Amino acid sequence: GASPSAGPSVGGSGALRREEEEEGSLPPAHPAVSLLQALQVARQFLLQQATGLSSPSSNEGKQPAVQVPVSVAMMSPQMITPQQMQQILSPPQLQALLQQQQAIMLQQLQEYYKKQQEQLHLQLLTQQQAGKQQPKEPLGNKQLAFQQQLLQMQQLQQQHLLNLQRQGLVSLPPGQGTVPLQTLPQAVCPSDLQQLWKEVTAAQPVEDSIKQEGLDLTTNTSNSTSFSAAKVSPPISHHPLPNGQSTMHTPRRDSSSHEETPGSHPLYGHGECKWPGCETLCEDLGQFVKHLNTEHALDDRSTAQCRVQMQVVQQLEIQLAKESERLQAMMAHLHMRPSEPKPFSQPLNLVSSATLSKSTSDTFPDGLPHPPTSATAPITPLRQGPSVISSSTLHNMGPIRRRNSEKFCTPISSELAQNHEFYKNADVRPPFTYASLIRQAILETPDRQLTLNEIYNWFTRMFAYFRRNTATWKNAVRHNLSLHKCFVRVENVKGAVWTVDEHEYQKRRPPKMTGSPTLVKNMISGLGYGALNASYQAALAESSFPLLNSPTMINTSSASGMLHVGHDDVSSTVEQVNSNGSFPPRSHPVHVKEEPAEAEDDSRPVSLMATTNQNVTIPDDRDLEEELPVEDLS
DNA sequence: CCAACCTTAAACAACG
DNA sequence: CCGTTGTTTAAGGTTG
Numbered sequence: 001g002a003s004p005s006a007g008p009s010v011g012g013s014g015a016l017r018r019e020e021e022e023e024g025s026l027p028p029a030h031p032a033v034s035l036l037q038a039l040q041v042a043r044q045f046l047l048q049q050a051t052g053l054s055s056p057s058s059n060e061g062k063q064p065a066v067q068v069p070v071s072v073a074m075m076s077p078q079m080i081t082p083q084q085m086q087q088i089l090s091p092p093q094l095q096a097l098l099q100q101q102q103a104i105m106l107q108q109l110q111e112y113y114k115k116q117q118e119q120l121h122l123q124l125l126t127q128q129q130a131g132k133q134q135p136k137e138p139l140g141n142k143q144l145a146f147q148q149q150l151l152q153m154q155q156l157q158q159q160h161l162l163n164l165q166r167q168g169l170v171s172l173p174p175g176q177g178t179v180p181l182q183t184l185p186q187a188v189c190p191s192d193l194q195q196l197w198k199e200v201t202a203a204q205p206v207e208d209s210i211k212q213e214g215l216d217l218t219t220n221t222s223n224s225t226s227f228s229a230a231k232v233s234p235p236i237s238h239h240p241l242p243n244g245q246s247t248m249h250t251p252r253r254d255s256s257s258h259e260e261t262p263g264s265h266p267l268y269g270h271g272e273c274k275w276p277g278c279e280t281l282c283e284d285l286g287q288f289v290k291h292l293n294t295e296h297a298l299d300d301r302s303t304a305q306c307r308v309q310m311q312v313v314q315q316l317e318i319q320l321a322k323e324s325e326r327l328q329a330m331m332a333h334l335h336m337r338p339s340e341p342k343p344f345s346q347p348l349n350l351v352s353s354a355t356l357s358k359s360t361s362d363t364f365p366d367g368l369p370h371p372p373t374s375a376t377a378p379i380t381p382l383r384q385g386p387s388v389i390s391s392s393t394l395h396n397m398g399p400i401r402r403r404n405s406e407k408f409c410t411p412i413s414s415e416l417a418q419n420h421e422f423y424k425n426a427d428v429r430p431p432f433t434y435a436s437l438i439r440q441a442i443l444e445t446p447d448r449q450l451t452l453n454e455i456y457n458w459f460t461r462m463f464a465y466f467r468r469n470t471a472t473w474k475n476a477v478r479h480n481l482s483l484h485k486c487f488v489r490v491e492n493v494k495g496a497v498w499t500v501d502e503h504e505y506q507k508r509r510p511p512k513m514t515g516s517p518t519l520v521k522n523m524i525s526g527l528g529y530g531a532l533n534a535s536y537q538a539a540l541a542e543s544s545f546p547l548l549n550s551p552t553m554i555n556t557s558s559a560s561g562m563l564h565v566g567h568d569d570v571s572s573t574v575e576q577v578n579s580n581g582s583f584p585p586r587s588h589p590v591h592v593k594e595e596p597a598e599a600e601d602d603s604r605p606v607s608l609m610a611t612t613n614q615n616v617t618i619p620d621d622r623d624l625e626e627e628l629p630v631e632d633l634s
Numbered sequence: 635c636c637a638a639c640c641t642t643a644a645a646c647a648a649c650g
Numbered sequence: 651c652c653g654t655t656g657t658t659t660a661a662g663g664t665t666g
Contacts, residue, residue: 433639433640433641434640434641435640451655452654452655452656453654453655471643472641472642472643473641473642475642475643475644476640476641476642476643478654478655478656478657479641479642479643479656479657479658480640480641481655481656481657482655482656482657482658483657483658489656495655496655496656
C-alpha cells in the first residue's frame with residue numbers, strides 16, 4: 001500500500017517557495033457560485049430581519065447561527081459568464097449588450113415588483129377576510145410570516161430603487177413610496193403621473209406602461225446625467241423591522257425629510273454626503289456639490305464604489321427574485337392563489353417606481369457643475385448605467401476573476417473602506433485575494449500584528465461571506481499565511497502573531513503592474529477613460545492603506561495625500577496614516593521578527609469602529625472579545 | 635498549450 | 651485525545 005501522494009517531506013522548509021508571490025487576483029467566483037451567493041445573501045438578509053437581528057453570539061468561535069441550507073446551491077441555472085461574453089464580444093458590443101441587459105433587467109424587475117405587490121395585497125386581503133370570518137388559529141403565525149415577507153419585499157424594492165438611483169441607473173422614482181407625490185420634482189409631469197396612476201390601478205395595462213418606461217430608459221441615450229434630479233431619501237437600507245410587526249408601514253415616514261431639502265441632490269441628505277461610505281458633512285448643497293466634485297470625481301475610487309453599488313443592486317435583484325419565489329411557495333402552501341389581479345387599496349412603491357423615469361432625466365439640479373459627468377461623456381452611447389464602470393462591473397459581478405481589478409482598479413483598502421458596510425451584510429465574496437485581505441486585516445490594527453484567531457475574527461467581522469464556510473476559508477487563510485513570504489510569524493508572549501512584511505508584499509507588485517501590456521490594454525478597454533491614471537493610483541492606494549473604518553480620512557487625507565506622495569514611499573505613508581490610529585511609533589514594523597511584542601496594549605478599541613457604525617446590523621460581540629484579549633499585563 | 639496565480643482540499647506535525 | 655495552528659502538497663480553474 002503505497003500512498004499515492006503521501007509526502008510528509010519533513011525536510012523541505014519552504015524550499016518551494018516562489019519568490020514572487022502575489023495576491024493580485026480575486027477569487028474565481030463561478031457563475032453558479034455568484035448566484036449561490038446571492039441566494040445566500042437573500043437568506044441571510046431575511047434571517048437577520050426575522051430574528052430581529054439579535055444573535056447572541058458570545059464567543060468568536062461560534063458562528064451567529066445563520067445556517068444556509070446548501071440545497072439552495074442546486075438551483076443555479078446555466079448562464080453565460082460575463083467572461084465568455086467578454087471574450088466573444090468586443091468592448092463596444094459588450095457595452096451595448098450590457099446596456100440592453102440592464103434595460104431588460106430593470107423592466108423585468110419593475111414588472112416583477114408590480115406583480116408581487118399585487119399578489120401580496122391580494123394575499124393580505126384574503127387573509128384578513130379569512131381571519132375575520134373565522135378565528136383560524138393556525139393561520140396566525142403564517143400570516144405574520146406573510147406580512148413580514150411583504151414588508152421585506154417592500155424594503156427590497158425600496159432599497160433596490162434607491163440603489164438604482166444612487167448609481168444613476170434610474171433617473172428618479174417619483175413616488176417610490178418614499179417621496180410623496182406632491183413633492184415630486186418638477187421633472188415629472190403631473191399628467192404623466194396621473195395617467196400612469198390610472199393605468200396602474202387598472203391593473204392590466206400597467207405592464208405595458210412599465211415596459212414603455214423601461215424602454216424609455218434605454219432609448220434615452222443622449223442624456224448623460226442620470227442622477228440629477230431626484231429627491232431621494234437617504235438609503236434606508238438597514239433598518240431591520242421589529243420582529244412581529246404586522247402593520248403595513250407606510251413609506252411615508254421619511255418623506256418629510258425630503259420636503260425639507262429644496263434643491264436637493266440624490267446624494268445629499270441630512271446635511272451629509274450620501275455617497276456610499278462617505279458621510280462627510282456639508283452644510284448646504286453648494287458645499288456638498290463642491291465636495292462631490294472634489295471627493296467623488298471620476299477616479300478610481302468612485303469607479304470602484306460604483307461597481308460595488310452595482311453589485312449591491314444585483315444582489316438585491318436576485319434576492320428579490322428569490323424572496324418572491326419563496327413567497328409564492330408560501331402562498332401555494334397556504335392554498336392561496338395569487339391570481340386575479342385586484343386593484344390594490346393603496347399606493348405601492350413598486351407602482352410609483354414604475355412611474356418614474358420618463359421625463360426626469362433631463363432635469364438638472366442647477367447647482368451641479370458635474371465635472372465627473374463630463375469626463376464620463378465620451379461614453380456617449382451608454383446611458384443607463386454608470387457607464388464608466390459598466391464593463392468593469394461586468395467583470396466584477398461575474399465569475400470572472402479579475403485579478404487586475406484588484407491591482408489596477410480597486411485598491412482593496414479603498415473599496416473596502418467604502419463598502420465595508422456592504423460586505424459586512426451582504427453575503428458576497430469580496431473581490432480580493434486572501435493575501436490582500438489578510439494583509440488588510442493586519443495593517444488595520446494599531447500594532448499591525450494579529451493572531452491567527454484575530455485574523456479569523458476580522459474576516460468574519462468584516463465580511464458576511466466569511467461567516468459561512470469557516471473550515472474552508474480558514475484553511476485558506478492559514479495556507480496563505482504560510483505560503484506567502486510577506487506574512488511573517490512572530491513569537492509573542494501570548495503565542496504567535498502574524499505581521500506583514502510590507503517590503504515583501506510590495507516586492508512583487510511593480511513587476512506585475514508594468515509587466516503586462518495586455519493587462520493595461522484590457523483595463524483601458526474595460527475601464528476606459530482616464531482610468532489608467534486611476535489604476536496607478538489604485539495600486540498606490542492599495543499598497544499603503546490603512547483603516548477602513550474612517551471614511552473621511554480615506555476620502556481626503558489618505559487618498560489625496562497618497563497621490564502626491566509617490567509610490568515609493570508607501571511605507572512611510574502607511575506610517576503616517578496609521579499614526580492616526582494612535583499607536584506607538586514603531587520604527588520598523590517590517591522587521592518585527594524576533595520581538596516579543598512587548599506591550600502593545602494601546603487600548604483604543606472602538607474608536608475606529610465607532611465613527612461609522614451606526615447601522616451595522618451585525619452585532620459583534622467578538623469585537624470586544626477580539627480587542628480586549630491582548631494581554632493587559634499592567 | 636503553457637506558465638503563473640489563486641483557491642480549495644487535505645495530510646501531517648507541533649502544541650496546549 | 652482533541653482542537654488549534656502551521657506547513658506542504660496536490661488538484662482544479664482562470665488568465666495572459
